[in-house]
Amino acid sequence: MNKLEDEVALISLLYSQIAPQPAEAKPRRRRKKNKGGENSLSGFKKRKLSQEQVDALELSFGNEHKLESEKKDRLASQLGLDPRQVAVWFQNRRARWKNKKLQEEFSKLRSVHDGVVLEKCRLESEVMKLKEKLCEAENEIQRLGERVDGPISSLTMEAMDTAFLGEFGGYEDVFYIPENGYNIHGMEWVNLFM
């Protein structure tokens, strides 16, 4: 029901971890004089960059994800491109990089999450087993009590409970299982992650 909301929350959490690197030395932006002329990109059909151009851009991106104006101009003239094209390429490349990082982080987190869910299920089944044992022990006590001097009084039973349960006696909350989406019975939970 709120699965989508959960994912959105998770994505934005990841984003907040990846995107802003706050304590980063901010290289202040250089101001550039406008070269006045018309947009050289207008009126010409867009076409894929050549492999050589892409290789050079990738190489440059490997060094740094943001280009200073001078480097951008130099790279553009080296590759026979408009500086605007180089800037756009870097923007799109940063977006792709970020997306990839986000996906990597997401799958990492998901595998951790899966492990936690698995452990939770294991613990829950352990609790169930222990509860069964407790129940059997109580029944056994009752049987023994009846054999000794007839039906056991509720008062006596209460005393025995305390003796057996120790500090947990009477604390039903110990075995409380919250009514959230992960409260799945049997092995149904497995299907959620397949």
Place this chain on the structure above:
DNA sequence: CTTTTGCCCCATTTACATCA
């Protein structure tokens, strides 16, 4: 202080390429 300018991010659109 206000405006202008340059850059960035983001969402979206556009132009191709590939495949059934």
Place this chain on the structure above:
DNA sequence: ATGATGTAAATGGGGCAAAA
């Protein structure tokens, strides 16, 4: 050949900060 789909190149708007 063609429509669906995917991807890279490009656009446009909004925000931020430096320069005018």
